[in-house]
Amino acid sequence: MSAFMDFWLIVVLAGFAAGTLGTYACLWSAESRRPRLICLMYHRFVTDDEYRRCRGADRIYSLPLARFEQQLDYLRRNGYRSVSLAEAVAFAERRATLPERSVLITIDDGARSVLTRALPRLREHGFCATLFVTTDPTAYVFDASEPEQQRLTDDELRALDPDVIDVQAHGVTHRPLTSLGDDELRRELVDSRAALEHILGRPVRYMAVPGGWYDGRVRRLAREAGYEGVCVSDVGAIRPGTDVMRLRRVNVAGYNDLDEFIARIQPASLARIRFKTALRRVPKRLLGPRLWMPIRAVLRGSRSPGQVAARHGS
Ligand SMILES: [Zn+2]
Numbered sequence: 001m002s003a004f005m006d007f008w009l010i011v012v013l014a015g016f017a018a019g020t021l022g023t024y025a026c027l028w029s030a031e032s033r034r035p036r037l038i039c040l041m042y043h044r045f046v047t048d049d050e051y052r053r054c055r056g057a058d059r060i061y062s063l064p065l066a067r068f069e070q071q072l073d074y075l076r077r078n079g080y081r082s083v084s085l086a087e088a089v090a091f092a093e094r095r096a097t098l099p100e101r102s103v104l105i106t107i108d109d110g111a112r113s114v115l116t117r118a119l120p121r122l123r124e125h126g127f128c129a130t131l132f133v134t135t136d137p138t139a140y141v142f143d144a145s146e147p148e149q150q151r152l153t154d155d156e157l158r159a160l161d162p163d164v165i166d167v168q169a170h171g172v173t174h175r176p177l178t179s180l181g182d183d184e185l186r187r188e189l190v191d192s193r194a195a196l197e198h199i200l201g202r203p204v205r206y207m208a209v210p211g212g213w214y215d216g217r218v219r220r221l222a223r224e225a226g227y228e229g230v231c232v233s234d235v236g237a238i239r240p241g242t243d244v245m246r247l248r249r250v251n252v253a254g255y256n257d258l259d260e261f262i263a264r265i266q267p268a269s270l271a272r273i274r275f276k277t278a279l280r281r282v283p284k285r286l287l288g289p290r291l292w293m294p295i296r297a298v299l300r301g302s303r304s305p306g307q308v309a310a311r312h313g314s
Contacts, residue, residue, distance in 0.1 A: 067257070072125040132231070170192065186224075207222060
């Protein structure tokens, strides 16, 4: 009996090992294909002092300005050119090609630090970015006690030069879209877009899903609501043939130093991150946002579960 059990244990372990290696090989192969476009994902910009006070998830989604400058400097010195989201969508839809060293810079939520801290650095380096704005200024991703992390006012949004900061949608309240019924989900998609179009006086065609929570229903209703491209938080590069309603990005965490930043945009590293992320997302997918977000808050040891749930990424 024992030998029989050992045999099946070996079979199961061998199967698991083969499956794991096979999955990694597929991801490595997918990430190595060219041409490819890297889409970077940022959130809030902080000073070194502010970063030292960050705890929990804020250490991921707040980026010290000095690091942002180093990253932009690296991209410029290495011949990268930033592209608009419209160019990225055209590239994914095989309507346009892009130079090999292209990068799409995206910033989520719409905190004032984008205007006061990121914009001058982007201009200085000759880069543009797409800003996904959550329209409700009281949404929990904004920090009313810190002027730099409050939502940009309507006037500030209107004053942004769209050739440098292109404003697109990011929901009304930043709630996980997968947790909403159809009617509420439609309101998040339609109302956020309408509010931004009213503020900006021009069409809003793209969005990023808040918190990376999406599924087939979210993508379908986003398309029905008129969106022509959706950024998600899944890790990976964009390439010709990529589904434009699921554009992968690379999150740049506040604690990533320059070497880690450089590593994160290489194919082998992206494959490794995708592999680890796929494993980590098993509980998120199984439990859903309502159950998983409080558990994640506790695991990340932030100031309070509510704050972490609120001030999570994307
Ligand atoms: Zn967000």
